[in-house]
Amino acid sequence: xxxxxxxxxVVVLAFATSCSSDNAEIDTEYxxxxxxxxxxxxxxxxxxxxxxxxxxxxxxxDNVALGxxxxxxxxxxxxxxxxxxxxxxxxxxxxxxxxxxxxxNNYTIPNGVKSYEATAQITIPADVxxxxxxxxxxxxxxxxxxxxxxxxxxxx
Amino acid sequence: xxxxxSMYWKYCFLLLSLLIAAKAFSxxxxxxxxxxxxxxxxxxxxxxxxxxxxxxxxxxxETVNNSFIQxxxxxxxxxxxxxxxGVKTISIGSGGSKPLIRGLSFNQVxxxxxxxxxxxxxxxxxxxxxxxxxxxxxxxxxxxxxxFIYGSDxxxxxxxxKPLPLPSQNTFGGSVDLTGKSNNAQFGSSxxxxxxxxxxxxxxxxxxxxxxxxxxxxxxxxxxxxxxPLYKNHLRNTAGRELDFHLSSGYSGEHFxxxxxxxxxxxxxxxxxxxxxLEPRNVDLELHDKSSRDILxxxxxxxxxxxxxxxxxxLGNHAFETQIGFQNNFRREYSHYVNHxxxxxxxxxxxxxxxxLERQYDKDVWSFSAKDEFRIQNHQITVGSNLAFQQNExxxxxxxxxxxxQFNAGLFAYDKxxxxxxWFFNGAVRYDYGKIKMKSYYDWFQSPVSENxxxxxxxxxxxxxxxxxxxSFTWSVGANYNPGKLSLKAxxxxxxxxxxxKELASNGVNYHYFRFEKGNPNLDAERSYQLDLGMEWAAxxxxxxxxxxxxxxxxxxxxxxxxxxxxxxxxxxxxxEYEQSKVFRYGxxxxxxxxxxxxxxAEIGAEYLYSEQKSGSKKGYTLxxxxxxxxxxxxxxxxxxxxxxxxxxxxxxRFTAQQNNIVPPEKKTAESHVFNLAFxxxxxxxxxxxxxxxxxxxxxxxxxxxxxxxxxLIELPEAGRNIIVSMKIPFLIxx
Numbered sequence: 001x002x003x004x005x006x007x008x009x010v011v012v013l014a015f016a017t018s019c020s021s022d023n024a025e026i027d028t029e030y031x032x033x034x035x036x037x038x039x040x041x042x043x044x045x046x047x048x049x050x051x052x053x054x055x056x057x058x059x060x061x062d063n064v065a066l067g068x069x070x071x072x073x074x075x076x077x078x079x080x081x082x083x084x085x086x087x088x089x090x091x092x093x094x095x096x097x098x099x100x101x102x103x104x105n106n107y108t109i110p111n112g113v114k115s116y117e118a119t120a121q122i123t124i125p126a127d128v129x130x131x132x133x134x135x136x137x138x139x140x141x142x143x144x145x146x147x148x149x150x151x152x153x154x155x156x
Numbered sequence: 157x158x159x160x161x162s163m164y165w166k167y168c169f170l171l172l173s174l175l176i177a178a179k180a181f182s183x184x185x186x187x188x189x190x191x192x193x194x195x196x197x198x199x200x201x202x203x204x205x206x207x208x209x210x211x212x213x214x215x216x217x218e219t220v221n222n223s224f225i226q227x228x229x230x231x232x233x234x235x236x237x238x239x240x241x242g243v244k245t246i247s248i249g250s251g252g253s254k255p256l257i258r259g260l261s262f263n264q265v266x267x268x269x270x271x272x273x274x275x276x277x278x279x280x281x282x283x284x285x286x287x288x289x290x291x292x293x294x295x296x297x298x299x300x301x302x303x304f305i306y307g308s309d310x311x312x313x314x315x316x317x318k319p320l321p322l323p324s325q326n327t328f329g330g331s332v333d334l335t336g337k338s339n340n341a342q343f344g345s346s347x348x349x350x351x352x353x354x355x356x357x358x359x360x361x362x363x364x365x366x367x368x369x370x371x372x373x374x375x376x377x378x379x380x381x382x383x384x385p386l387y388k389n390h391l392r393n394t395a396g397r398e399l400d401f402h403l404s405s406g407y408s409g410e411h412f413x414x415x416x417x418x419x420x421x422x423x424x425x426x427x428x429x430x431x432x433x434l435e436p437r438n439v440d441l442e443l444h445d446k447s448s449r450d451i452l453x454x455x456x457x458x459x460x461x462x463x464x465x466x467x468x469x470x471l472g473n474h475a476f477e478t479q480i481g482f483q484n485n486f487r488r489e490y491s492h493y494v495n496h497x498x499x500x501x502x503x504x505x506x507x508x509x510x511x512x513l514e515r516q517y518d519k520d521v522w523s524f525s526a527k528d529e530f531r532i533q534n535h536q537i538t539v540g541s542n543l544a545f546q547q548n549e550x551x552x553x554x555x556x557x558x559x560x561x562q563f564n565a566g567l568f569a570y571d572k573x574x575x576x577x578x579w580f581f582n583g584a585v586r587y588d589y590g591k592i593k594m595k596s597y598y599d600w601f602q603s604p605v606s607e608n609x610x611x612x613x614x615x616x617x618x619x620x621x622x623x624x625x626x627x628s629f630t631w632s633v634g635a636n637y638n639p640g641k642l643s644l645k646a647x648x649x650x651x652x653x654x655x656x657x658k659e660l661a662s663n664g665v666n667y668h669y670f671r672f673e674k675g676n677p678n679l680d681a682e683r684s685y686q687l688d689l690g691m692e693w694a695a696x697x698x699x700x701x702x703x704x705x706x707x708x709x710x711x712x713x714x715x716x717x718x719x720x721x722x723x724x725x726x727x728x729x730x731x732x733e734y735e736q737s738k739v740f741r742y743g744x745x746x747x748x749x750x751x752x753x754x755x756x757x758a759e760i761g762a763e764y765l766y767s768e769q770k771s772g773s774k775k776g777y778t779l780x781x782x783x784x785x786x787x788x789x790x791x792x793x794x795x796x797x798x799x800x801x802x803x804x805x806x807x808x809x810r811f812t813a814q815q816n817n818i819v820p821p822e823k824k825t826a827e828s829h830v831f832n833l834a835f836x837x838x839x840x841x842x843x844x845x846x847x848x849x850x851x852x853x854x855x856x857x858x859x860x861x862x863x864x865x866x867x868x869l870i871e872l873p874e875a876g877r878n879i880i881v882s883m884k885i886p887f888l889i890x891x
Contacts, residue, residue, distance in 0.1 A: 026776045028818055067719020072728035075501070080438050080494075097501035104497070104728050106721040138728055143774075144717030144820040146730045148380060 031062040031141040033149045042135050045089035047154045051126035058137065060116045065142040066109045069118060072136040075100035075129065076152065089152045091132050101128040101155060130155050207694075209296075212572065214582045214634025214647040216690050216703045218243070218297045225289060226849050227804075227834060229335065229882050231342075231367075233289035234315075239808075241745035241763040242299050242703070244783045248866045249394040250340045250370040250875060251425055252284025256864055257299055258705070258743060259765045259782050260312025263656050266302075269317040270404075270417045272464050272481040273306060275521045275546065279658040281866050282668055286421045286460035286485065287317065288400040290333055290346035290363045294318040299745070300688045300705065301651030304584040304632045307542060307566040311651040311684045319415070319466070320359055322408055323352040329888040333363075339853075339878035340395070341448070342367035358405040365398040368448040369426075373859040373876040377430075380670075380870070384430040387445040391872065395451050396425030414467040419460075426455040431870045432491060432667055453512060454491035454667075460484070475529040485519040493553065496665065496727040498603040507600070509553045514667065516551030536572040541565070548657065553600070555725070556664035556673065558619035560594040560657045570632075580636040582647070588630070590654040590681075593623045594661045603724045616724060618663045626681040628652040634688075645690035655679040659713050659734045665726055669821070669869060672726030673715065676734040684709050697751035704744035712739035715780075716773055717820040730821075737772030739779065741765065755795050761788040766817075777819040781864045784815035784825065801845055803837035815863040825868065828860035844886040851880040 035043050041057050048054050060066055077095045101124060109116050135151040206219045218240050230236040234245040234253040245253035246261055255265045267274040267285060277283045295317050302310040323329075328351035335344035346363040369390040377384050386392065399422045406415035429439045432454040444452060464481035491514040493503045503511045527540025544564045550557065570584035602613040632649030661675040686707040693700040713736055720731040743765035751757045763786055767779045790808040797803050814827040836849035857877040861868060 028816075028824070068721060070721035070723065070728035074496075074727070100501050102498065104723045106723050106728065136728060138721055138730060140717075140719040140721070140730050142719050144719055144730070144732075146717070146821060150382070 027064045027141070027143045027145070029063045029141075030145045030147045031060060031066060031139050033137055033139050033147055034059040034061065035149065035151075042151055042153050044151050045153070046135075046151070047156055048124055049156050050124050050128060050130060053121055053123040056118065056120040056122060058118050060109070060118055060139055062114055062141040065112050065114060066116055067140040067142045067144070068106060068108050069137065069139040070106040071103065071120060071122070072105075072138070073101055073103040073122070073133055073153075074136075075102075076132040076134050077129070079132075089132075089154070091152075092154075095131065098129055099127060101125070101133060124155060128155065210692070211636060211638045211643055212574075212580045214580070214636050214645045214688075214690075215302065215632075215649075216299045216645075216688055216705075218299065219294065220297075221294050222292060223847075225292060225295075226847065226882060226884065227836065227851075229289075229849065229851065229880055230853075231337075231340075232284060233287050233292060233295075234285060236289055237295065237297070239761065239788065240297065241747055241761040241788070242743075243297060244864055246281055246781060246864055246866055247862070248282050248284050249391070249396070249425060249428075250337075250342070251365070251367055251396040251398065251423070254278070254281075254283065254285050255313075255315050256781060256783065257297065257313035257315075259741070259767060259779065261781060263309050264312035264653060265315065266306050266310045266313075267315045267317070268306065269419075269462070270319045270464060271466055271479050271525075272417075272462060272483065272523065273309075273544070275483055275519060276458075276460060276485045277487055277517050277519070279656055282427070282456070283458075283487070284423070284425075286423070286458055288346075288361075288363050288398075288402065288419070288421055290344075290348075291320075291361050291400070291402050291419070292317050293320045299703065300647065301630075301632070301649050301684050301686045301707075303588075303628075303630045303651035303653070304568060304570065304586040304649065307586070307588050308564060308590060308628075308652060308654040308681075311653040311682060319417075320404065323350045323357050323359060325352055325354055326891065327352055327888070328890045329886065331884055331886040333882065333884050335365075335880065335882040337367070337878055337880045339875050340367040340370040355407050355409050356405075357408065358403065360404075361400075361402040363398065363400040363402075365396075366449075367397075368395045370394050370875050372873045373857050374873055377873075378871050379431045382430075385441075387441070388448075389876065390445070390448050391428055392439070392444050393426035393429040393452055393455070395449050396423060397451070398423045411470040412467075413469070414465065417462065417464045417466070419462045421460045422458070424451055424455060424457045426451045427668070428867065428870075428872065429454065431867075454489065454514070456487065456489045458488075459486045461486075473530050476526070477529075478526045479524070481521075481523045483519075483521045483523075485517070485521075487515075487517045488513060489515040489552070491667065497601075497725040499601050503553075507553065509551055511553075513552040514554050515556065516549075518549040518551070519546060520548075521546040534574045536574070537569065538571075539569045541567050550597075554664060554667075555597060555599070555618050556666070557658045557662045557675075558594045558597050560592055560661075562590065562592045562657075564588065564590045564654070578638050580638075582632070582634040582636075584632040584649075586630045588626075588628045588652065588654075590626045591623065592625075592654070592657065592660070594619060594621070594657055596621045599725070618725070619661045622661065622677055624655075624660060624677070626654045628654075628681055628683075641693055641695050643690075643692045643694075645688075647686075647688040649686055649688075651684045651686070653682040653684075653713075655681065655713060655734075662734075663725070665729060666732075668866075670729055671717075671821075672722040672729045672731045674722075674731055674733045679713055679734060679736060680711050682709065682711055682713050682736075699747075699749045701747045702744060703746075705742065707741040709739040709741075711736040712769070712779070714739075714769070714772070714774070718773075735772055737774065738770035739767060740770050741767040741779075755793060757792045757794075759788075759790045759792065761790075762786065769819075774819055778817040780819055780822060782815065782817055783864050784813045784827075786810060786812040797837075799840065801838035801840055803835075805835040806833070808832040808834070812860075812862075821869060822863075823869070823871070825861050825863035828858065828862075830858055830860065831855040844888060846886070847884045849880075849882045851878075853878040853880065 137149040140146040225236045231250040232253045244256040247253040298314040302314045330349040333346040344365040348361045350359040371389040402419045404417045462483045468477040523544040525542040529538045566588040568586035573581040597619045598615045634647030637644045688705045716735045746762045749759040788810045792806040812828045815825045833852040838845040838847045
């Protein structure tokens with residue numbers, strides 16, 4: 001019986017020490033995409049003209065360090081709608097894509113930055129299909145936490 | 157943070173008090189208490205042999221039989237075993253799951269059925285285990301590194317589904333299993349027929365299952381930030397069907413036994429429709445919500461065929477066993493074509509794959525093994541070898557992993573020394589060799605590539621011709637000491653796992669998690685070192701078992717979320733890349749049972765696991781799918797009622813702590829309190845007893861999240877209240 005008590009003691013001790021592990025502070029927070037600032041563009045239901053260049057503008061924040069972001073414009077002619085915004089926009093009728101606008105690009109953010117004013121120039125070719133599109137912003141922080149924002153826009 | 161710390165201590169305290177409070181034990185499940193009489197009164201496997209195995213095996217082994225599965229019947233085999241501490245599942249809807257042993261899963265846990273290593277597409281979180289739980293008679297779960305027995309992959313543990321016991325001589329009979337579930341309106345049936353004259357026998361089974369969408373206690377779920385309404389609490393498109401066939405047949409004599417096994421498991425099940433593809437999607441609600449039983453896109457269809465022969469014979473002091481096996485796993489995943497990256501917006505007419513076939517994997521595996529078991533004085537020695545060759549083809553319009561062929565060979569020897577009745581020693585060595593040959597693959601569409609301000613259209617290469625070889629030496633030593641009611645065990649062992657094609661060469665989109673996954677051709681074989689301890693006390697009305705372990709991986713293979721985005725195939729999605737890091741893990745399971753009366757007992761099962769990455773880009777973080785601490789408290793009442801046999805009534809309460817140890821892209825999971833009710837009995841009807849088991853899972857229809865569920869990332873709660881009624885009617889045609 002003594003042996004058991006001793007062994008139980010050892011195990012309890014092992015548990016106790018294991019419980020008091022040195023839990024270093026790790027980042028568990030997602031970065032934030034802010035499009036509520038005055039000159040942010042595009043926002044939900046924005047319209048963009050063909051054959052013109054517009055400037056993407058948004059503010060990114062993170063508690064530790066931002067990583068990089070990507071922008072993606074693809075058609076929503078089939079109304080697959082995955083906007084993350086509360087308000088919905090007026091949409092054209094469902095249609096088949098012929099030459100839909102497709103834009104995918106990634107952008108770096110300077111190392112160790114917690115807050116960043118993102119800007120990017122995007123040109124809409126003159127010959128793409130007009131209609132409903134999605135504008136996706138994907139922002140990852142340095143640790144790999146990602147936030148995405150899906151906006152409904154219209155190309156005229 | 158202060159709050160988190162105090163919670164942390166709360167759980168530590170909880171575990172410690174459990175330890176101190178529990179005075180004595182036996183790890184017997186109620187069903188093990190009486191010898192389990194398998195079909196037709198032939199006692200082949202009883203509680204005693206399970207006890208004996210435990211006392212001689214220095215790894216931690218849990219064995220359960222089919223009556224345990226019947227009483228705890230879940231939607232799939234692993235879900236039915238979840239009551240065992242240290243055993244969890246990654247569940248995919250209501251009809252599929254994969255084993256999660258002490259926090260490890262995928263290719264780190266192997267499943268063996270009738271001696272044959274089950275080879276499916278274990279790497280996918282959405283790929284359930286293709287095993288028919290009605291055909292399972294006895295399962296042995298090894299919670300620890302068992303590469304020295306099974307070779308590569310058994311780094312985290314093994315689920316060993318034992319062959320069925322042979323029917324008694326000169327019998328012909330069978331049984332019918334019927335199961336109904338309220339939550340997903342499931343009907344299941346399994347019909348078994350067996351017979352034997354003196355030496356020749358057969359055992360066959362047909363299982364069918366049909367279930368609708370399962371229901372959750374919520375009417376809206378948030379897929380990332382996107383709100384999805386649910387119709388009548390149904391999780392849209394999670395219905396499924398299953399049809400399985402089994403036949404084993406052979407000859408059993410005094411010194412010679414040869415058995416052929418054939419099985420074919422076929423499942424078709426839907427995925428939650430709003431969370432598949434490249435991003436959260438709207439679906440045609442009218443079409444989807446018309447019926448809760450139809451399986452629309454996206455869905456998966458899997459067929460797993462196994463054919464094998466096991467032959468054993470006695471030659472003097474030697475017991476030889478050979479096994480030849482073939483298996484084919486054919487998996488297809490269907491989804492509407494959604495162009496991403498620079499794929500054409502309209503699916504081309506002349507494509508090699510049908511428009512809705514998103515992925516297809518076709519795996520053939522041939523295997524051969526032989527072993528010889530013999531005694532020299534008090535040494536029981538086993539030497540043997542395994543060979544396996546597999547061929548993997550891919551199909552469908554999307555790409556994730558390349559086609560590949562793989563060859564594995566292993567040579568092992570183990571020795572069990574019985575020093576005296578109290579002391580046993582185990583030692584094992586094993587050498588493994590593996591070679592994997594991956595094939596090149598090019599996109600079927602062109603993408604614009606910019607170089608020096610010139611943009612050109614190119615067919616991008618997704619994977620290259622690549623051959624990798626690995627070899628490994630693993631070992632294990634252990635001791636058992638059994639002085640009476642107490643038994644102690646200790647085991648120290650190493651294990652290894654060869655990187656799989658997915659880890660070496662994936663280069664595509666994971667459509668369930670909206671991410672781009674990238675392999676790493678420079679990965680080394682994963683190694684693991686583990687110390688296992690076991691302490692058991694078994695007395696008349698008390699039992700107690702504690703199984704702590706410490707584990708270290710110098711190079712754990714881990715899918716690391718990076719801050720990069722893929723701008724071609726990945727259409728701007730986040731890149732996850734395979735890396736290796738040092739990982740330290742420890743934990744323990746505790747099981748205790750106390751009999752207040754002969755008919756009334758209480759049991760507690762608890763588990764704790766801690767994992768930490770000690771190097772690499774996620775240093776300080778845990779591993780994905782880390783199960784939070786949990787405690788299961790149960791009360792069992794087994795009265796004596798004249799016309800009933802072994803009636804039981806039990807209430808379980810499972811407390812699962814919150815999980816704040818997470819790694820991107822996981823989310824912290826809150827604690828949960830879930831109650832289950834179960835009762836049943838055998839009813840005497842002539843020679844055969846009909847058994848009826850009733851369960852009410854999630855009694856209070858509690859809304860909670862399971863940290864290790866496949867659908868956790870998209871915030872899907874677990875199934876609501878579920879009433880499960882199952883019945884087994886055995887029959888005997890002649891004797």
